Amino acid sequence: MPESLAATGARWLHRRLVYPAVVRARGEGGVFEKQRELETAQWLEAPALRARQAARLERLLALAAGSSPWHRERWGRRVALAGRDPFEVLRELPLVTKAELQDSIADMLVQPQPRRTLRKVTGGSTGQPVAIVKDSAAVAAEMAASWVAYGWFGVRRGDRGVRFWGQPATLKRRLRFAAADFAMHRIRFSAFAFGEEDLERYWRRCLDFRPDFFYGYASMLAAFADFVLQRGYDGRALGLKAIVSTSEVLTEPHRRAMVSAFGAPVQNEYGCGELGPIAYECPAGGLHLLPESHVVEVLRPDGTPAARGESGEVVVTDLNNVALPMIRYRVGDLAVPGGACSCGRGFPLLERVWGRAYDFVLGPDGRRYHGEFFMYLFEDQRSAGSPIAKFQVVQHAPDRVVFRVVESAAFDQGHEERLLAAGRARLPGVDIRVERVSELPPAPSGKSIVVQNLWLRSDAADGAEATTEPAGSAA
Ligand SMILES: [Zn+2]
Missing domain, CATH: 3.40.50.12780 (ANL, N-terminal domain)
Structure with missing residues (x-):
C-alpha cells in the first residue's frame, strides 16, 4: 500500500x-x-x-x-x-x-x-x-x-x-x-x-x-x-x-x-x-x-x-x-x-x-516448572480441541497446585478430566485441582500472571519479590 x-x-x-x-x-x-x-x-x-x-x-x-x-x-x-x-x-x-x-x-x-x-x-x-x-x-x-x-x-x-x-x-x-x-x-x-x-x-x-x-x-x-x-x-x-x-x-x-x-x-x-x-x-x-x-x-x-x-x-x-x-x-x-x-x-x-524467580511451581522433588511449561501444557490441550480461553496456575503448598480456568459453557467435564490427566502426568507427586473462575484479574500493572506461587511468596523472607512494572523508554 x-x-x-x-x-x-x-x-x-x-x-x-x-x-x-x-x-x-x-x-x-x-x-x-x-x-x-x-x-x-x-x-x-x-x-x-x-x-x-x-x-x-x-x-x-x-x-x-x-x-x-x-x-x-x-x-x-x-x-x-x-x-x-x-x-x-x-x-x-x-x-x-x-x-x-x-x-x-x-x-x-x-x-x-x-x-x-x-x-x-x-x-x-x-x-x-x-x-x-x-x-x-x-x-x-x-x-x-x-x-x-x-x-x-x-x-x-x-x-x-x-x-x-x-x-x-x-x-x-x-x-x-x-x-x-x-x-x-x-x-x-x-x-x-x-x-x-x-x-x-x-x-x-x-x-x-x-x-x-x-x-x-x-x-x-x-x-x-x-x-x-x-x-x-x-x-x-x-x-x-x-x-x-x-x-x-x-x-x-x-x-x-x-x-x-x-x-x-x-x-x-x-x-x-x-x-x-x-x-x-x-x-x-x-x-x-x-x-x-x-x-x-x-x-x-x-x-x-x-x-x-x-x-x-x-x-x-x-x-x-x-x-x-x-x-x-x-x-x-x-x-x-x-x-x-x-x-x-x-x-x-x-x-x-x-x-x-518466584513465578514458577516448585515440585516436591525440587523440579521447577516455569510459566512457559504451563503455556505449553495448556497449548497442547487447546490444540487437542479443549476450549480453554484463559488460565492461571497457583501453587498453595509443595504438593498442591490449582489450575484456574476461566468459565465457559464449552469447557465440559471431559475437557477438565483430560486437563487434569495431562497435568498429573507432567507434575508427578502433585495434587492438582481445576477451579473454574469468572475472570482472572491481571496484576496492578495490567500484566497477566501465568504462575502465582502463594506458597513460595509466603516463605520469601528476603523480600526479593517479583517486580511487574515493565521496562521501556519514556513513561
Ligand atoms: Zn545478534
Whole structure:
C-alpha cells in the first residue's frame, strides 16, 4: 500500500522537530549523541567493550562510595578501588534486594543530587510500589539504547508506534502519558479493556493510524494477534516493521501467533521498571545485553558466576544512573548466560531468561516448572480441541497446585478430566485441582500472571519479590 505524502511528512516532522524539542525540554537531549555512540559501540569486540565498561564501573563505585550515605556505611572499607580491577571489587560487594531499596532509598541517593532528575514509581504484583530516581542523562541513555535496538529491525525515531499497555489511574498521570505519547508518535491501547469490542476498535484504529511497530505485553500482543487471525483480517496490510514484546516471558506459541497475524518479526525486550531495558533480541535471535548501560551478573545460589548454559539469578549494576546508584541489584529473575552471536555484534548474550524467580511451581522433588511449561501444557490441550480461553496456575503448598480456568459453557467435564490427566502426568507427586473462575484479574500493572506461587511468596523472607512494572523508554 503506497504511503501518503502526509504520513511520510508526519514521521519526518516527528523525527526532526517534535521529538528533539520534547526530549530537550525534559533535559534528555543527550539521547542523540548517546545513540550515535552506541551505534558504533555495538560492533566493538568483547575486550574493548569490557574496557569501556570497567572505566564506567570504576566511576560509579567511586561515586557511590563517596556520595551515597547508605553505600558508604554498608561497604565500609571494602571499597578500596585504587589499582584494583573494578569487576573484582564489584564481586565482593553485597547484593541489594528490592526490600532494601524500598526501605533505604532516601539514604541511597547521591548527595548532592544531579540538577535534573526523574522520579518514577514502579509497581509490583505484591502491591508494594517502589519510587526510584534517575538523572536525565540516564533516561536519555536508556532511550538511546532502545532506539538502537529497535533499529536492528528498521524502526527509527519518529516512526509510529502502538503501545499495548496499562492505563494510569489518575488524571494527572494520564495527561503526562498523553504528552509522552504525542512526543513519541504513538497511541496507546489499554491493558484493562481487552474484550472483543475493544479489540475490534483497536483494529480499526490501527487501519487509520498506520503504525510502523507494536510495543507491549506479550500476552496482549498475542491476544490481539489471535483476534486478527480469528476474524480473518489482513494484519500484514499494516506493514509493521517489528513487534516488540516486553515485560512477560515471550513463548513460542505467542510469537508464532504474532508473526502469522502481522507478518512482522517479533523482538523480545527484557528489562524491569527499576533499571529499564536490560537486553534486546537481534534479527539473528540472540538476546543481547547492553554492556554500555549495565554490568549483568548471573549467579549461582552460592554467589559464584554461573557458567555458560547454566541457570542463575540475574543481578544488575546500572552504569547510567548517577542519582541513585543501583549496584548488584537483585532483579528477581533467572537467566542463562550465552556465548557469541552470529550477527557479529559484540554485546554479550543471554541464552534465555526464565522470568521471575518466584513465578514458577516448585515440585516436591525440587523440579521447577516455569510459566512457559504451563503455556505449553495448556497449548497442547487447546490444540487437542479443549476450549480453554484463559488460565492461571497457583501453587498453595509443595504438593498442591490449582489450575484456574476461566468459565465457559464449552469447557465440559471431559475437557477438565483430560486437563487434569495431562497435568498429573507432567507434575508427578502433585495434587492438582481445576477451579473454574469468572475472570482472572491481571496484576496492578495490567500484566497477566501465568504462575502465582502463594506458597513460595509466603516463605520469601528476603523480600526479593517479583517486580511487574515493565521496562521501556519514556513513561
Ligand atoms: Zn545478534
